[in-house]
Amino acid sequence: MNAIVTGKEMAQADNAAIDKLLTSETRLMELAGRQAAEIISRSLHRENGQLHDCGFLILCGKGNNGGDGFVLARHLLNKGASVDVVTLYPPDSLKDINREGLGILQAYASHSSRLRLFATLDDAMNTIEQQEYTAIIDALLGTGLNLEHEGVTLRDPVRSAIELINSRSSQNASPVIALDLPSGLDATTGYSAAPTIRADMTITMAYRKTGFFFNAGPELTGEVHTAEISIPPFLLPETCCREIDDEYASACFTLRSPSSAKHTNGKLLIIAGSLSPEASMTGAAILATRAALACGTGYVCTSLPLEAAAALHATAPAATVISRKPDALEQKIRWADAIVLGCGLGRTPADLELVRRLVTSRVFTTKKVVLDADALFALAESGIDLAQSGMQDAVLTPHNGEFSRLTGLAIPDISADPIMHARVFSRNHNVALLLKGNPTVISSPQGKVHLNTSGTEALATAGTGDILSGMIGALAAKGCSTFEAASAASWFHARAGDLAHDLSSLVTAEQVVHRIPEAISEMFSITPDTP
Numbered sequence: 001m002n003a004i005v006t007g008k009e010m011a012q013a014d015n016a017a018i019d020k021l022l023t024s025e026t027r028l029m030e031l032a033g034r035q036a037a038e039i040i041s042r043s044l045h046r047e048n049g050q051l052h053d054c055g056f057l058i059l060c061g062k063g064n065n066g067g068d069g070f071v072l073a074r075h076l077l078n079k080g081a082s083v084d085v086v087t088l089y090p091p092d093s094l095k096d097i098n099r100e101g102l103g104i105l106q107a108y109a110s111h112s113s114r115l116r117l118f119a120t121l122d123d124a125m126n127t128i129e130q131q132e133y134t135a136i137i138d139a140l141l142g143t144g145l146n147l148e149h150e151g152v153t154l155r156d157p158v159r160s161a162i163e164l165i166n167s168r169s170s171q172n173a174s175p176v177i178a179l180d181l182p183s184g185l186d187a188t189t190g191y192s193a194a195p196t197i198r199a200d201m202t203i204t205m206a207y208r209k210t211g212f213f214f215n216a217g218p219e220l221t222g223e224v225h226t227a228e229i230s231i232p233p234f235l236l237p238e239t240c241c242r243e244i245d246d247e248y249a250s251a252c253f254t255l256r257s258p259s260s261a262k263h264t265n266g267k268l269l270i271i272a273g274s275l276s277p278e279a280s281m282t283g284a285a286i287l288a289t290r291a292a293l294a295c296g297t298g299y300v301c302t303s304l305p306l307e308a309a310a311a312l313h314a315t316a317p318a319a320t321v322i323s324r325k326p327d328a329l330e331q332k333i334r335w336a337d338a339i340v341l342g343c344g345l346g347r348t349p350a351d352l353e354l355v356r357r358l359v360t361s362r363v364f365t366t367k368k369v370v371l372d373a374d375a376l377f378a379l380a381e382s383g384i385d386l387a388q389s390g391m392q393d394a395v396l397t398p399h400n401g402e403f404s405r406l407t408g409l410a411i412p413d414i415s416a417d418p419i420m421h422a423r424v425f426s427r428n429h430n431v432a433l434l435l436k437g438n439p440t441v442i443s444s445p446q447g448k449v450h451l452n453t454s455g456t457e458a459l460a461t462a463g464t465g466d467i468l469s470g471m472i473g474a475l476a477a478k479g480c481s482t483f484e485a486a487s488a489a490s491w492f493h494a495r496a497g498d499l500a501h502d503l504s505s506l507v508t509a510e511q512v513v514h515r516i517p518e519a520i521s522e523m524f525s526i527t528p529d530t531p
């Protein structure tokens with residue numbers, strides 16, 4: 001799984017490369033600029049990587065991001081391009097490494113007419129206005145910018161440079177390439193300053209940054225390429241965020257062994273669905289049950305009001321049904337390898353009491369447990385502290401609204417930094433958390449965080465959350481921890497959504513369930529029977 005890092009983690013890894021691997025900062029910067037030139041020439045589809053017919057404008061700030069820009073300028077020149085470089089700050093305000101980078105360019109300028117150096121934006125304006133560029137390169141700010149909140153105003157000369165780049169790009173269609181990240185974007189949170197570069201392409205150093213996935217990040221980075229600059233993954237903290245991929249998801253999925261039996265292939269209890277004279281939420285139980293069966297679970301038993309049993313049997317005949325009677329439930333809880341609690345359970349006092357009783361009983365808390373929907377509502381209402389109740393391996397699967405109710409945090413605060421909030425919640429309550437969204441964040445009590453960046457608005461329809469709960473329960477029943485099950489299931493769930501319909505706007509929860517076998521079997525090169 002690829003790492004996705006915060007600004008701080010990236011700076012720590014940069015420092016570790018320098019301190020522990022004895023890689024000089026100059027070498028890292030050289031690799032950054034050189035790799036960026038390679039990526040640019042590849043993306044322009046140039047033969048032999050030569051750029052003789054290309055012209056670039058590079059605007060450089062005073063930090064190391066600007067230093068990357070000086071190195072890039074040199075490598076673009078070496079490939080035959082013409083390059084205009086604007087330095088926004090006087091050389092004596094630059095750090096040694098960046099002054100050296102600029103010094104090399106100044107020496108180049110005395111030999112090459114293809115390089116023009118401008119000491120200020122004003123000096124460059126006339127030239128820039130008359131010139132068509134193959135691309136404009138933003139080397140103004142990188143991971144050195146930290147924003148307290150969205151919309152912090154930047155000062156000149158950076159502000160004018162960003163405004164110039166954005167307006168040039170909208171007038172002349174000169175594509176904008178951001179080095180490391182679009183200037184003005186906070187690498188960690190995805191907050192954007194006023195103004196922030198709107199890039200067509202971002203060439204990020206070593207690892208993608210968490211800010212690319214949240215807040216303004218997704219709209220501003222354009223296509224993201226990662227430049228390999230010799231900062232190996234072992235320099236990253238164990239707990240840094242990882243992106244779930246097909247390899248991870250399939251490693252978490254256990255195929256049945258030839259000698260297996262139904263009771264060794266995962267026994268899952270789903271306590272879901274409700275029926276009253278006023279309303280029915282039987283569908284939630286049916287979707288969760290069908291999703292669990294579609295994941296190849298050996299045995300699925302669903303507890304729901306018995307009047308609804310016929311409806312469940314009509315679409316999931318392989319599942320057994322039990323009532324909500326305490327004795328029957330307790331017996332099945334003992335039997336189960338994993339339990340899903342909450343989808344469409346209801347919010348009556350009796351439902352709240354059921355959840356309270358279960359999450360405080362040892363027979364339940366020692367199982368792998370998935371708590372979703374109305375179980376989360378009941379937890380919030382009862383104020384039960386899960387850390388106290390001693391859940392041994394549980395995952396909660398809220399969307400932002402449910403998480404807000406559970407934590408008292410405002411929804412905008414949650415969406416501003418979901419990774420941080422998920423991490424804190426998991427640690428404080430000793431449970432895994434799957435915070436739904438695009439992307440979905442999954443955190444473990446030990447501080448690990450996975451991001452599921454796959455999936456689209458195909459899943460933005462009622463019932464897909466019930467399906468996800470059933471899938472998590474299935475993978476947990478088959479052997480994964482709830483953290484692994486939540487991570488892998490969210491990936492397969494998203495894939496099933498992708499496969500459900502050519503037009504994502506028309507996807508229904510039913511179609512997602514139908515596609516689960518295909519989403520899983522394509523990982524194992526098995527052709528599923530068409531449902």
Ligand SMILES: NC(=O)C1=CN([C@@H]2O[C@H](COP(=O)(O)OP(=O)(O)OC[C@H]3O[C@@H](n4cnc5c(N)ncnc54)[C@H](O)[C@@H]3O)[C@@H](O)[C@H]2O)[C@@H](O)CC1
Nearest residue numbers: 014028029032062063064065066141142143144145158180
């Ligand atoms: N060893 C390293 O540290 C490496 C760093 N690299 C590059 O270095 C970048 C990070 O370099 P730096 O830490 O020097 O930081 P930056 O280059 O991102 O910029 C920091 C500079 O921006 C200014 N600044 C901060 N907040 C500002 C604001 N609100 N308005 C205007 N100016 C502001 C600061 O005065 C500082 O001089 C990375 O993004 C990457 O491009 C790469 O060269 C790879 C190796």
Ligand SMILES: Nc1ncnc2c1ncn2[C@@H]1O[C@H](COP(=O)(O)OP(=O)(O)O)[C@@H](O)[C@H]1O
Nearest residue numbers: 436437438455456457459460462463464465466
């Ligand atoms: N725009 C989107 N892009 C990707 N995934 C989405 C999007 N909208 C919703 N989802 C996913 O769909 C599921 C919806 O779950 P939930 O809100 O609990 O639905 P319900 O309660 O109706 O079943 C979650 O897994 C969520 O991450």
Ligand SMILES: [K+]
Nearest residue numbers: 141179181183
């Ligand atoms: K930049």
